[in-house]
Amino acid sequence: MRTQATISGSELLLGVIAIRLAVLAVAGWSLTLLPRQVRNGEIACVPAVAEQTEARTTPKSSLLAGDPAFNDMLRHD
Numbered sequence: 535m536r537t538q539a540t541i542s543g544s545e546l547l548l549g550v551i552a553i554r555l556a557v558l559a560v561a562g563w564s565l566t567l568l569p570r571q572v573r574n575g576e577i578a579c580v581p582a583v584a585e586q587t588e589a590r591t592t593p594k595s596s597l598l599a600g601d602p603a604f605n606d607m608l609r610h611d
Contacts, residue, residue: 541549
């Protein structure tokens with residue numbers, strides 16, 4: 535039988551490791567039990583929104599139609 539009530543350093547270290555492992559196990563199981571988030575399959579830039587913004591802009595042909603630098607820029611884009 536043990537007569538000393540003190541705990542050694544290795545016992546303390548093993549106790550801390552056991553507690554940390556138990557916390558990690560509980561946290562991992564709780565994360566697996568949570569419901570999954572519904573992911574939206576659409577990309578960030580939705581094509582319908584992009585088409586709406588293009589429809590609101592003025593046509594490129596009417597913008598600075600007489601400016602040769604602008605026409606050159608449109609050709610190279």
